[in-house]
Amino acid sequence: MSELIIWTYDWVPKGPRGFVREEAALPYTVRTVPFDGREINHLAHQPFGQVPFLSDGELQIFESGAGVLHLARKTDELMPRDPVGEAHTLQWAIAALNSIEMVSVPWWFLKMSGKEDNGLAGWMGLRLQQLERVLSEREWLVTNRFTAADLLMADVLRVSEVRSFGDRPATEAHVTRATNRPAFKKAYADQMAHFEAADAQRA
Amino acid sequence: MSELIIWTYDWVPKGPRGFVREEAALPYTVRTVPFDGREINHLAHQPFGQVPFLSDGELQIFESGAGVLHLARKTDELMPRDPVGEAHTLQWAIAALNSIEMVSVPWWFLKMSGKEDNGLAGWMGLRLQQLERVLSEREWLVTNRFTAADLLMADVLRVSEVRSFGDRPATEAHVTRATNRPAFKKAYADQMAHFEAADAQRA
Structure with missing residues (x-):
């Protein structure tokens, strides 16, 4: 199986913070791009300067909706097969x-x-x-x-x-x-921990 | 092959009028739901009262983006196969x-x-x-x-x-x-003719 990486920011301001999903039940790692300079620092991967985007082996895909549908077609967890x-x-x-x-x-x-x-x-x-x-x-x-x-x-x-x-x-x-x-609770907790650790580092 | 039907309104006011696409190069027929009463007259097919929606044999699908992607996966015309x-x-x-x-x-x-x-x-x-x-x-x-x-x-x-x-x-x-x-020009001309005929009938 190809290596799945979900890219997010290293830190985001407090307020509505996003989350990474576990529902697909596929193993993945999280990597980051810097929040500071996000308008231009990853345009080669995401032309609107946003996250998340996904690496699935050699394939890169942005737009969270496209990422979710891409993962859904790799597993039975998120989409019926008929x-x-x-x-x-x-x-x-x-x-x-x-x-x-x-x-x-x-x-x-x-x-x-x-x-x-x-x-x-x-x-x-x-x-x-x-x-x-x-x-x-x-x-x-x-x-x-x-x-x-x-x-x-x-x-x-x-x-x-x-x-x-x-x-x-x-x-x-x-x-x-x-x-x-x-799966939502675990993903949400993981993401909050990720950003809280980043808070501590910026403090 | 299952029968493909694109559903649209029987008439719409002048202004920005939509169009039906030919790019998929699949045979289709057009059927209509009445524009008058559109808020409630086809909710069983489209919960937001909009058009177009698609019948592909027994399958019904709304959201024009979903319809285009569904057709794209049936043919090579609109999507690479890799x-x-x-x-x-x-x-x-x-x-x-x-x-x-x-x-x-x-x-x-x-x-x-x-x-x-x-x-x-x-x-x-x-x-x-x-x-x-x-x-x-x-x-x-x-x-x-x-x-x-x-x-x-x-x-x-x-x-x-x-x-x-x-x-x-x-x-x-x-x-x-x-x-x-x-394909765009033909689809656009067909749709304009459809609505102009409806204009004449309502005049």
């Missing part, structure tokens, strides 16, 4: 990254910029309500099992400002189910 | 749908709402400039050939308000290359 299950996992993964995150992240960005009149609030409410109806009828997005689509959707929805925007019990239950999984 | 080419097509397809469209569509939405102070303009300028540098060094996004990633990226970038935001010659050349392809 054509319909695979197509629907792709469909809901893209829904998380496009139909939902396209609204929630810019809405959050405007909110953090201190805009009183957030011009995206109406659209945000509509999309989240449409998703609430879907999640009120099923436990997971695809074929009654946790998939890469749930991983990506829960990652979009677990942002605290998104969770506190409106009252959507089925969505809240989905986020809780996903983040209570042992 | 693992690296496939991973990089996925990566740049997700970059179009997430890193770029996540900024350009909300920016466009605020602009169309008549906001003088568009809080997303700075982010928009940064992302488009990062992409301009990539496109200034290559003709197509993946391995010197047109792929699903170029199709999706050009679709995000060809919006007239996006094209007239700043001066990015390499990006403009990419959009021109993609939209000058015979």
